[in-house]
Amino acid sequence: MLKSVVFTVLSGSILFGSTxxxxxxxxxxxxxxxxxxxxxxxxxxxxxxVEGDRDLLKKQLQTSHICGTLSKKYLDILSLYIQHxxxxxxxxxxxxxxxxxxxxxxxxxxMFLYKYPRWVSRLYYGxxxxxxxxxxxxxxxxxxxxxxxxxILVQDYYTTKTIPAKxxxxxxxxxxxxxxxxxxxxxxTQKSAHRFMMDHKGKKVVRFDAxxxxxxxxxxxx
Numbered sequence: 001m002l003k004s005v006v007f008t009v010l011s012g013s014i015l016f017g018s019t020x021x022x023x024x025x026x027x028x029x030x031x032x033x034x035x036x037x038x039x040x041x042x043x044x045x046x047x048x049x050v051e052g053d054r055d056l057l058k059k060q061l062q063t064s065h066i067c068g069t070l071s072k073k074y075l076d077i078l079s080l081y082i083q084h085x086x087x088x089x090x091x092x093x094x095x096x097x098x099x100x101x102x103x104x105x106x107x108x109x110x111m112f113l114y115k116y117p118r119w120v121s122r123l124y125y126g127x128x129x130x131x132x133x134x135x136x137x138x139x140x141x142x143x144x145x146x147x148x149x150x151x152i153l154v155q156d157y158y159t160t161k162t163i164p165a166k167x168x169x170x171x172x173x174x175x176x177x178x179x180x181x182x183x184x185x186x187x188x189t190q191k192s193a194h195r196f197m198m199d200h201k202g203k204k205v206v207r208f209d210a211x212x213x214x215x216x217x218x219x220x221x222x
Contacts, residue, residue: 021080026080030077030080030081031081031084033077033081034078034079034080034081034082035081035085037070037077037078037081038078038081041067041078042066042067042068054079054080054083057079057082057083058075058076058079061075061079062075095153095162095164096162097160097162098117098120098121098122098131098153098155098162099117099120100114100117100120100131101114104131106131106132106133106137107130107132107141108132108137108138108140108141109180111180113131113132113133115179116134116179117160118157119133119134119155119178119179120132120133120155121134121135121138121152121153121165121186122138122153122154123138123141123142123149123151123152124149124150124151124152125145125147125149125150126150134178134179134180134183134184135170135178135184135186136178136180136182136184136216136219136220138152139184139211139213140216143213143216151164152165152166153165154168154186155186156168156186157176157185157186157187157192158187158192158196159188161188163188165186165208166207166208166209167188168186168187168188168208169186169188169189169190169192169205169206170185170193170205170206170207170211171184171185171187171196171197171200171202171204171205172202172203172205172206172219173202173203173204174196174197174200174201175200175201181220182219182222183219184206184211184215184219185202193205
């Protein structure tokens with residue numbers, strides 16, 4: 001795992017490997033060297049949004065300066081390592097379906113959750129977890145807590161696959177309503193989020209860390 005760094009990768013869009021290196025060279029030399037560069041040069045922590053092929057990744061590394069100024073060779077090696085590390089991480093991470101019982105209620109509105117399974121989201125605080133009838137109510141609870149949750153999980157609207165909220169894309173202001181009205185609707189990829197926004201008159205796509213209490217409040221006022 002890449003220490004405290006958070007990478008968000010648009011699923012299916014990264015081009016792995018390089019025509020310049022064999023797989024044996026990548027495994028034995030390039031990835032270990034890239035890891036050393038990453039650990040020595042890159043700021044901790046940071047968020048890197050990777051959309052598209054490796055050239056875009058290298059451009060983001062250059063323009064953000066989060067890993068300082070690197071030569072073309074080191075930049076190439078670092079970008080290969082980041083892609084490799086993210087591919088390994090995504091294969092290892094599996095989240096189970098967010099299920100609830102007939103007795104579980106949303107702690108914000110009191111609604112029975114089993115009636116709306118596709119909208120269930122969840123906050124984890126150590127051994128304790130709290131389930132909600134949508135991202136909006138989850139965020140109302142989240143913003144009132146003094147301590148940070150250990151994990152935040154939501155469901156992709158199209159696939160109902162469980163995904164970490166901090167890796168998701170949220171559409172605001174669409175014509176699709178959740179159990180409590182206007183919602184922040186989560187997606188695993190930016191492509192899916194933009195497609196949904198265009199199909200359902202959404203106003204914008206935001207990442208989790210960009211969501212504010214005011215945005216959540218406005219959902220109830222519109």
